[in-house]
Amino acid sequence: MSARVIDGKAIAAAVRERVRGEVAEHVAAGAPVPTLATVIVGDDPASEIYVANKHRACEEAGMGSIHHGPAASTSEAELLELVADLGADDGVDGILVQLPVPDQISPDAIVAAIDPAKDVDGLTPLNAGLLAHGTPGLVPCTPAGVFEILRHEGVELEGAEAVVVGRSKLVGVPVARLLLGANATVTICHSRTRDLAATCARADVLVAAVGVPGLLGAEAIKPGAVVIDVGTNRTEDGLRGDVDFEAATEVAWAITPVPGGVGPMTIAMLLVNTLQAARARSGSPA
């Protein structure tokens, strides 16, 4: 068997096109242009590439974007003040502080200071709590992207065995919560899980969000499973996922490639979140 390779780029393009249309309608109805504010502290080249891509995506969707680039020596108090100013700025709908931040700044303190109504990364304690309560507000972009792929592919989640490998606040835990909300039976694995492969091999839906290239091989895949590989690992052979793609395609029913699977969904869902925040702030229906 050779698995269907899920085209994340095409799904992301469709989401971005849908958002573009909805932004046009939102603005035509008299609402302000949805606007994203990004912040990078210092000059990390990788962060600059990620953020430049986000600004380009905003422009293509008909959204506004502004950028702040305080120096690497910025104190936590100064960054907190900037985040508070963006929270108070009526022209800003979404706030994204690109992580990591320099050592003198606590990322948790910065994230907690973001106005939850503008928290387009979905990482504030309020939005994480809403997701945990099963009444999601703004959902983290990569987990939302995983869910959008499953929805697009028509994967039946009700009653399905879902295994998520990874328990980070950014990916693993919110993905698991979304799957639970869709009535899957969810297991979360992590570095202390005993017999990882056997646990994964129970999964109708397997989501890998680990950061170890090729960790999950054929023995970890149930025949006919849907495999979503969030892992994005730079190796000598280029970008690799957490799943051994060649081996997994022999067993799975469908699988996301790396690159070209989950990766493109993250920016698409950032646009979705920015529009959602703008709609909520302007009082228009979601």
Ligand code: NAP
């Ligand atoms: P993270 O915060 O480092 O979390 C990794 C998780 O994997 C932890 O829960 C860890 O367990 C678990 N883990 C590590 N080694 C393991 C092993 N050998 N067996 C089982 N579990 C193991 O990473 P993250 O931020 O969630 O990101 C995970 C991956 O997704 C990375 O490759 C990252 O680059 C990628 N990612 C991609 C996107 C995107 O496509 N746009 C976005 C975000 C992240 P413990 O909790 O026990 O330590």
